[in-house]
Amino acid sequence: MLDNKEILEKMDVRKNIGDVVDYVNSIFAKALERKASDIHIEPTEFFLLIRFRQDWDFFMIDKLDRENISPIITRLKVLSKVKIDENKKPQDWKIVYMDSTDNKNIDIRVSTLPTSYWEKIVMRILKPDATLTNIDKLWFIDVNLEKVREALKSSYWIILVAWPTWSGKSTTLFWVLKNYNPLEHNISTLEDPIEYNIEYVNQSQVKPDIWFTFSTWLRSLVRQDPDIIMVWEIRDKETAILAVEAALTWHLVLSTIHTNSATATIQRLINMGVETFLLSSSIRMVISQRLLKKICQNCKKEKNLSEPLLKKVRDFLYPIMDKSEVDSLxxxxxxxCEKCNWSWFKWRLWIHEVLIVEPYLEGMIINKASANEMTELAIKNWMVTILQDALIKAAMGLTTVEQSLQLI
Ligand SMILES: [Zn+2]
Known part of the structure; x- marks a missing residue:
């Protein structure tokens, strides 16, 4: 298979794109059809590159003569009603695009950044609310789903860890929020940026330039009589401490943090300076989530694993499953095949690690145990690790053992 550089080299530079209005519409239509998450319009030294991000991969879409840069950027600025002559400063706008296939308005967030060859434009396609409700899309295995549902009944602090950053944390957070009726609870969120609009949920946007940050918002919010609080990201000690306080005063607090495992999150909060006795009694659940490529269900076929690979699989699965069951996987x-277009980039699958902070962990948190020590104890208490989750999904025919083991 060609890599993106080779694909780009093979593409011709197109001079004539026809009517610019039609061209820009065709780019939006194509992005929606391919379920791309982002459209990148990138002026380079010799041409204008248009590429899409789908899941985590980039796809080269078009390579245009540089004379098309100005008309395309001007058209996008007209659509979003911003100043056409401003090109020295970064700008953020929004375009509402009418999807003609189902007559729905799609919000597209637009960001410009001046670069050495003009302005680069990145457009994020915001998925409509309706696509968020399907539980199957979240791929929780039953045992984890049970744990998540149980934890959501409480008023505590719940943290989501997603790695890498774009691995769908907003979808999971909003799925969690969907468990609550906003007319029966007061739900407030502070997001950066707001990606989905949800009816009756009080959504605010971070604005650091006017000091509207996570900590200032949290401080004002306690006077807003909230039940459920979603803090998009814990970035500093102050926000972490305010989140702990909110959870200790009977609020359900949801947030995300930038670490790479469930137990590393606890360690990170301790390192940030959160008092361990407050932490152990406020935090209830940490969900760590990653994306794996999903294999095509049409052309997948059974594979006999090599002996060393089989041994690894057994080492990881014996502790949580019956030996005979593992041996028969x-x-x-x-x-x-045609259906997947000989490319497995199209589909993705989430894998999880759900850590429930139960009394057995509290002592470890108070004694500032290491993430490894906490993981070991959690495994003894039936936590399914992210790698075990991936292998279970491999045995369900959703991904491959090789991909799962890359997580080590
Ligand atoms: Zn296939």
Whole structure:
């Protein structure tokens, strides 16, 4: 398969794009059809590159003569009603695009940044609310789903860890919020940026330039009689402490943090300076989430694993499953067919690690145990690690053992 550099080299530079209005519309239509999350309009030294991000991969879409840069950027500025002559400063706007396939308005967030070759434009396609409700899309295995549902009944602090940053944390957070009726609870969120609009939820946007940050918002929010609080990200000690206080005063607090595992999150909060006795009694659940590529269900076929690979799989699964059950598992590989277009980039699958902070962990938190020590104890208390989750999904025919083991 060609890599993106080779694909780009093979593409011709197109001079004539026809009517610019039609061209820009065709880019939006194509992005929606391919379920791209972002459209990048990138002026380079010799041409204008248009590429899409789908899941985590980039796809080269068009390579245009540089004379098209100005008309395309001007058209986008007209659509979003911002100053056309401002090109020295970064700008953020929004475009509302009418999707003609189902007559729905789609919000597209637009960001410009001056670069050495003009302005680069990145457009994020904001998925409509309706796509968020399907539980199957979240891929929780039953045992984890049970834990998540149980934890959501409480008023505590729940943290989501997603790695890498774009691995769908907003979808999971909003799925969690969907469990609550906003007319029966007072739900407030502070986001950066607001990605989905939800009816009756009080959504605010971070504005650091006017000091509207996570900590100032949290401080004002306690006077807003909230039940459920969603803090988009814990970035500093002050926000972490305010989140702990909110959870200790009977609010459900949801937030995300930038670490790479469930127990590392606890360690990170301790390192930030959160008092361990407050932390152990406020935090209830940490969900760590990652994306794996999903194999095509049409062309997957059974695969006999090599002995060393099989041994690794057994080492990871014996502790949580019956030996005979593990030995009889079947694994798969991806072959390529018309349906997946010989490319497995199209689909993704989430894998999780759900850590419930139960009394057995509280002592460890208070004694500032290491993340590894906490993980070991959590495994003894039936936490399914993210790697085990991936292997279970490999045995369900959703991904491959090779991909799962890359997580080590
Ligand atoms: Zn296929």
């Amino acid at each position: 079947v694994f798969y590989e991806w072959e390529g």
